Amino acid sequence: MTVTTEGPGTDLTTEPGAPHGKNTGAAAIVGIGTATTGVSYTQRELLDLFGITDPRVRSVFLNSAIERRHLTVPPLDADGVCLPEPQGELLAKHKRLALDMGARAVRTCLDSSGLDVSDIDYLCCVTTTGFLTPGLSALLIREMGILPKTSRVDVVGMGCNAGLNALNAVAGWAVANPGKVAVLLCVEACSAAYVIDSSMRTAVVNSLFGDGAAAIALVADTPDTAYGPADMPAAPGSPRLIGFASHLITDAIDAMRYDWDDVQSKFSFYLDPEIPYVVGANAEQVVDRLLSGAGLRRSEISHWLVHSGGKKVIDAVRVNLGLTRHDLRHTTGVLRDQGNVSSGSFLFSYERLFQERVTRAGDYGVLMTMGPGSTIETALVQW
Template structure:
């Protein structure tokens, strides 16, 4: 983070690429032809209370601070959900652990309940949060809560943050390929209320986090069975930018925490995203013009503006991302799935439409997932 809001089988292609990319090959997973994974269900939670940016400034005790008020106004966020209270701000992260883990389970349950899952059909549960001090994991607790089979595979992933949606679905597809008769439940949850701490006027990095981050959770049901609806996952890829480990990271020490994103992040996105995206699409025999729906992680206005420049897109083409940022803030792990939900609700993709999800997070890692409705 920084004071400049820089948060944060190959299927038939619709259009052939003119030239192959000369970028080095990255880790790419076409889907096996025998398995057609589809996002058969998607649900998002709306937890806690809704705060305006004025409410949030008051919560963090930053009223009257000219820098903070300007930053909050330029954040692209109009409202977001936070369970954080003034009383919680006086406690350490460790003292909040029970509340944080309870909030994660409550948000996850709200999302999963909307899916109407059949417990007997779930073969794998994959959950993820930016960080967690609790155990058993969220995945373990979901198995117990919904009475899933004792032999259900379960995995909980931490530290992936804003890039999570692509790696999580990538892992889910691999699990589905191993057991295509059962479904995979993916839960991406973020309780920023458990991580945000009070910021002094001179702690500009922390003020940026206070302006952007929020609570949220999304659940996805991936299926390959007959009659599975929703968009098909055609291919996924993750690309870690060399030498960028120190550009986006989280620090937790004692009762303090901060989420750091370098001021250079938009420049890195601007320089890297276009070429990496062209390379991924070329592997599918596609050009960018074939993509009908662009789903870019709304890490902050700087990220979205850099993505528009690098990809040659208009703000309207990223309207779902801008809307999620405005109405929900940056929910880290869950955010890109909110963009997918918004796209499906607002833009009503037609059969055959192609969509490209792009995530950017710690690493710096860029994720791509090609979808077809």
């Protein structure tokens, strides 16, 4: 039996259970790499560092299911108090951290697939934590020595769901250019998007996000090879992307957003406390639409890689989709060890699954992200 699903701008036809046989128009993930900033902090260390004594705010931090996060904290004065960072300084911090983490994540990704920077034909960079012109892709091409002829695109401001939005587009490029290497980089310097005050609004945000970058390399089939050019075959564990599905929750379009804080003269991120329940209530319909296009049921999915959006979000998704804690072990593990690293969180989970070496030929997996819009993005993969 063949399964035909609607993918990024094309029909993708595959043979279930035979992922290394012939297939048409499939892009495969052939490399993965992640990077973080240099210093991580426990939640208690951050509470002490920021001088937070309000019991309500402390409770938000300490009941977040996060143990450590990588952050680049503001400079301290002689008394150990964090100095204010104007918006201009935060943008400079974003540029510095994004270039450093991004370059390291891309190099690790290339090393994992036996590639070199000269092999990159297409580079897509995703970020929400800062604005750069020229974009991060252009700066990385110069800094890393990537060939100037490399095609590129920057996805800015879409939020935590943006990694899968971009993956859809990058997979489409790979399918249109079989045998060529496309790299997707999600890099979030969340340290450059913080407002430090005593409000509960900022407490939720400040308790959650961490710095991180994740990159994956994609190669689509050529007519006579599986997944890539003859001199760069994909490893047996390379999953191919066979479908995408999206859902915009229009009634919750303002539930996650950036506002301008006139008092502090910087951008401030807002998270509606109801968003976990909104996401959970809408998760079933988009996942079932993704799977029905391939003639699959949820019980046939072996691997679930969900955005580490926060404890309540993860619990809401797990309950509404009927998943087990084991199903979401990588999602909760990333939240515990990294916090929410925004657009790249699901790739940190994918890296953990890859390192487990438990996937088998024919296994199906679902990737799922959530973010501003409010949006749920999903992708179906098969090993």
